[in-house]
Amino acid sequence: MIAKEMDILRVSARQLLTKRLRVALTVLGIAIGVAAVIGIVALSDGIRYQAIETIKAQSDLTMIEVHPKTTDGVTQLITDTKVASLQATPHVLAVAPAFMDSYSTKKQTFLQVVAVRSDEIDKVLNLKYSAGRPFASGAPEVVFGADLKDKLQRNEGIRIGDVFTALVRDYDENGMPVDRQVPLTVSGALGDRDDQFDRYVLIDMTTASRIRGEQKGYDTVFIRVDDPDAVFSVVDEINAQGLSSQGSFEQIKAVNQFMDAILIVFMIFAVFALFVGGLMITTTMITSVYERTREIGITMAIGASESDVIRLVLYECLLIGIIGGIVGDILGYLFTVVLNTAGKPFIIDRMGPEFSAILGNEIAKISPEMAVAGMVIAVVFSLGAGLYPAVKATHLNPVEAIRGMI
Amino acid sequence: MTSGIETQELSKKFTNGVTALSEISIGIAQGEFIALVGRSGSGKSTLMNILGGLDTPTTGSVFINRKEVDYKNRKNLIDIRRTQVGFVFQQFNLIPSLNALENVAYPLLFNYTRKEERNDRAFELLKMVGLGERADHLPHQMSGGEQQRVAIARAMVANSSIILADEPTGNLDSKTSAEIYALMRKVNKEKNVTFLIVTHERELASYCDRIIELRDGKVIA
Numbered sequence: 001m002i003a004k005e006m007d008i009l010r011v012s013a014r015q016l017l018t019k020r021l022r023v024a025l026t027v028l029g030i031a032i033g034v035a036a037v038i039g040i041v042a043l044s045d046g047i048r049y050q051a052i053e054t055i056k057a058q059s060d061l062t063m064i065e066v067h068p069k070t071t072d073g074v075t076q077l078i079t080d081t082k083v084a085s086l087q088a089t090p091h092v093l094a095v096a097p098a099f100m101d102s103y104s105t106k107k108q109t110f111l112q113v114v115a116v117r118s119d120e121i122d123k124v125l126n127l128k129y130s131a132g133r134p135f136a137s138g139a140p141e142v143v144f145g146a147d148l149k150d151k152l153q154r155n156e157g158i159r160i161g162d163v164f165t166a167l168v169r170d171y172d173e174n175g176m177p178v179d180r181q182v183p184l185t186v187s188g189a190l191g192d193r194d195d196q197f198d199r200y201v202l203i204d205m206t207t208a209s210r211i212r213g214e215q216k217g218y219d220t221v222f223i224r225v226d227d228p229d230a231v232f233s234v235v236d237e238i239n240a241q242g243l244s245s246q247g248s249f250e251q252i253k254a255v256n257q258f259m260d261a262i263l264i265v266f267m268i269f270a271v272f273a274l275f276v277g278g279l280m281i282t283t284t285m286i287t288s289v290y291e292r293t294r295e296i297g298i299t300m301a302i303g304a305s306e307s308d309v310i311r312l313v314l315y316e317c318l319l320i321g322i323i324g325g326i327v328g329d330i331l332g333y334l335f336t337v338v339l340n341t342a343g344k345p346f347i348i349d350r351m352g353p354e355f356s357a358i359l360g361n362e363i364a365k366i367s368p369e370m371a372v373a374g375m376v377i378a379v380v381f382s383l384g385a386g387l388y389p390a391v392k393a394t395h396l397n398p399v400e401a402i403r404g405m406i
Numbered sequence: 407m408t409s410g411i412e413t414q415e416l417s418k419k420f421t422n423g424v425t426a427l428s429e430i431s432i433g434i435a436q437g438e439f440i441a442l443v444g445r446s447g448s449g450k451s452t453l454m455n456i457l458g459g460l461d462t463p464t465t466g467s468v469f470i471n472r473k474e475v476d477y478k479n480r481k482n483l484i485d486i487r488r489t490q491v492g493f494v495f496q497q498f499n500l501i502p503s504l505n506a507l508e509n510v511a512y513p514l515l516f517n518y519t520r521k522e523e524r525n526d527r528a529f530e531l532l533k534m535v536g537l538g539e540r541a542d543h544l545p546h547q548m549s550g551g552e553q554q555r556v557a558i559a560r561a562m563v564a565n566s567s568i569i570l571a572d573e574p575t576g577n578l579d580s581k582t583s584a585e586i587y588a589l590m591r592k593v594n595k596e597k598n599v600t601f602l603i604v605t606h607e608r609e610l611a612s613y614c615d616r617i618i619e620l621r622d623g624k625v626i627a
Contacts, residue, residue, distance in 0.1 A: 004518055007521060
């Protein structure tokens, strides 16, 4: 059975050899389509890869901030049970439940206060202090973020070790604001982190509860994930628990969505190119079937069935597809080489020197999977394009075909 | 009923109303060497095509080696062309991209015959028709007579018991025509293959065992 197929394939290959120039042009047509697809996917993958690597390098990807969802205006705070369940999620290294509050200084500088437990937040954030020490548990002490420390020192003269008065706003029974004065000691300041903690005030949760009153849960949980690649699966788990999540991973999501949208638009053009290649195969094969009308008639007269004739035509298309796929892969690879050598300086020149670091080494990335996909696309398009001529060949009347009446 | 070909009241009417064959009943025994003669349009080629399973009759029956041909069954028609009937055409009709050996072996490709066996059988037949030395020549590298010899070998390769030859010497000079007739006669004698040969040439027809003459779709002799 396989031997017969190989023999028919050999006959088809012989047929292709008799019309080399036409086959070469047809192969080129399908190859350009494949190369366009590979080039576009490689470029999009390359840019996507570089953008994601930049995000990974510049932001704390494995830190996720979890909040309760608000439905119909009601926010259900995160309970200790939920925190335990988050801690039990695979790939979660540490969790730090927290609640947010806002105080101000006497000079009305807004203070975004994060009430946490020292050991828990340290496990998640791996805190580094530029000065001083962490707040003591239960003590009326706070730690400033790097930017806030500079701001308060510059504007209000508050330094590490100072006691300052924080205004905590309450509302009386008439709804009128009442500010309470709470003396707090600045026990330390965090080092530069390049994230939101540069602007936060950290306070011990027991102290914060004493100031604001006992909380029934947490409005934020900070999570540390062990592996950047596991972030999205952890986010899915969090979302499945009815919570919402924020973090640098959202930038990757945005990059992926943006690149997917661009890819779809460019892919439409590439598919046009492939379609044109497919039409060339159809034209070549229809011409070939017409030219070989007599030959097909003879083939049927000497015992070939309809399926044999279909195979003879489709195997020619298969061979065109395979050669087109190989040539397309090579052209696609050359395209990425040109993009990475000549195209990169051009893009950096147009977009500014700061993009040279972002673009890294490769702006187009080709993978073995892409090459295989290119081959599969070429073969599928070629076989699809050959179906009509193949079926048409079987509808030939052998008697008229042999006489050359068709 | 004997082995060979038998037709019973075979008629063929084309869709344009032309009657090509009208109630033809003939019997050709296995191993006969028959000439089918008649003017153009007398129905010779139509009869050949129906006997070879390339065309279908309007009414009547055909028996090949005692078995009735089922013209409604495409598989049956393909099987007849694969195993029982071989064709030789006026234009030789070899496949241009295949050499002589491959052309002879070509019908066996669709027969699930192994390549070695195909080539062995084809080479034996090429030797028999005197072209053993030209096995690797392409059709355009051979003369008309040589191409027709290859076509005869191709018609025999599936061990067909019947060869239908439609004007096999129509494109050849008289000397080559005589050689081709001699070759067909040799095959007929040595292999007991039935030959039904359409020809215009009365002189060549006289080499045959019997002459069947058609006129206006009817057998007149």
